[in-house]
Amino acid sequence: MSNMIVFGTQWGDEGKGKIVDILTEEADMIVRFQGGNNAGHTLVTGNKKFILHLIPSGILHSNKICLIGNGVVLDPEVFCTEIDKLGESGVNISPERLLISKKTHLIMSYHKELDQAREMAKSGKDKIGTTGRGIGPCYEDKMARIGIRAGDLQNLDLVWEKINKALVEKNSLLEKLYNQSPVDPVKVFDQIKPYAKRLVPFLADVSQKIQEAGNNGQTVLFEGAQGVQLDIDHGTYPFVTSSNTVTGNASAGSGYFYDMKKVIAVVKAYTTRVGQGPFPTELNNEQGEHMQNMGAEFGSTTGRRRRCGWIDLVILREAVRLCGPTEIALTKLDVLSGLETIRVCTGYEYKGKIVQHPPQEENAMAAVKPVYEDFPGWTEDISKISSWDEMPENARKYVQLIEKYLNIKISIISVGPDRNQTIRIMKN
Secondary structure, three states: OOOEEEEEOOOOOOOHHHHHHHHHHHOOEEEEOOEOOOOOEEEEEOOEEEEEOOOOHHHHOOOOEEEEOOOEEEOHHHHHHHHHHHHHOOOOOOOOOEEEEOOOEEOOHHHHHHHHHHHHHOOHHHOOOOOOOOHHHHHHHHHOOOOOEHHHHHOHHHHHHHHHHHHHHHHHHHHHHOOOOOOOHHHHHHHHHHHHHHHHHHEEOHHHHHHHHHHOOOOEEEEOOOOHHHOOOOOOOOOOOOOOOOOOHHHHOOOOOOOOOEEEEEEEOOEEEOOOOOOOOEOOOHHHHHHHHHOOOEOOOOOOEOEEEOEEHHHHHHHHHHHOOOEEEEEOHHHHOOOOEEEEEEEEEEOOEEEOOOOOOOOHHHHOEEEEEEEEOOOOOOOOOOOHHHOOHHHHHHHHHHHHHHOOOEEEEEOOOEOOOEEEOOOO
16 A cells, blocks of 8 residues: 655645645545635546535546545535535435545534624734634634534534534624624524424445445545645644644544655746735736646635745745655646746745744744845746656756755646646656
């Protein structure tokens, strides 16, 4: 067995979905281990485009098993919408190949209402830029030990009891702190009942399923959401997501001992960020517009314009330190075609000193000044090339530069959104 994990190294949106889709060919089982529908994977196969928020990307491969782990927070409505859309597109969706951990926590309607009420109550720099999809409040309930888990759907009396307990606190906050109308528990219960009937057949002991795959010598691919800089502990706090996005969480979020032979770091050839928070290499000029337009940089979940900037080797070093990648998948290299000069952030100036890793104090990243090195760009269109040898010299030098600074080999280069626009590199 040769297990793999794919993770994002920046602020998410690195193109993990495509990389997982490609590597799925080498796996038997695909496991999503954290996050919720606040992240999206865009996959392009031929003339079809799929945007998945909860279901692992491997579902497009008819002979693969896909699992949603206990570290995920699952919105039943979004899950059912996704399986319906996939089914309409001819994708085989059944409990034989798509399973949900009974320990997966469920996003309820009151989580979304509280999430949105909180963000509306904030102003200016205090806004986090949340998607408002109830992710944070659901994880809060998990930690407060009052959450509703997928396995609870087998016992609707228990669900009714938990809804009423949760709303004692939620309604107090909504009414007294945020001046919002209270949530009716009967309405919430009536909303969840039809989804319960649909979800129950998909429930399973995901941890045991992974163990069985291991016992049979099968390969499991673990799929993360977002990126390292959005990790609740290690990211640009407080402008982060509500779960651990680092590779170490694959064990906790799936119920399986961390046993990875391949750890693939997905690196976008430049940097993007959605929402609020510090972004040292952000560009508000023609180069940033070039990346935004050429890369179609709009969030697949929110539709919001992504902020764009030069590649930042400081945060990439941090991702390497935290996650231990064995190789890199470099995405969207084609977007940089046409830029006369490409800048690379190799360090930060912070409090009068040059630092090689992000400072750890809260909001310190907003106070750093990037240190750049400039390199010549290339004008050739690389979106149709199929081998390393066809790559323009300056593009090859750029790839080699990233490898040198991070001391990790680049094994995959994506030069477009389609599966076929991918170069696999075998190097000594």
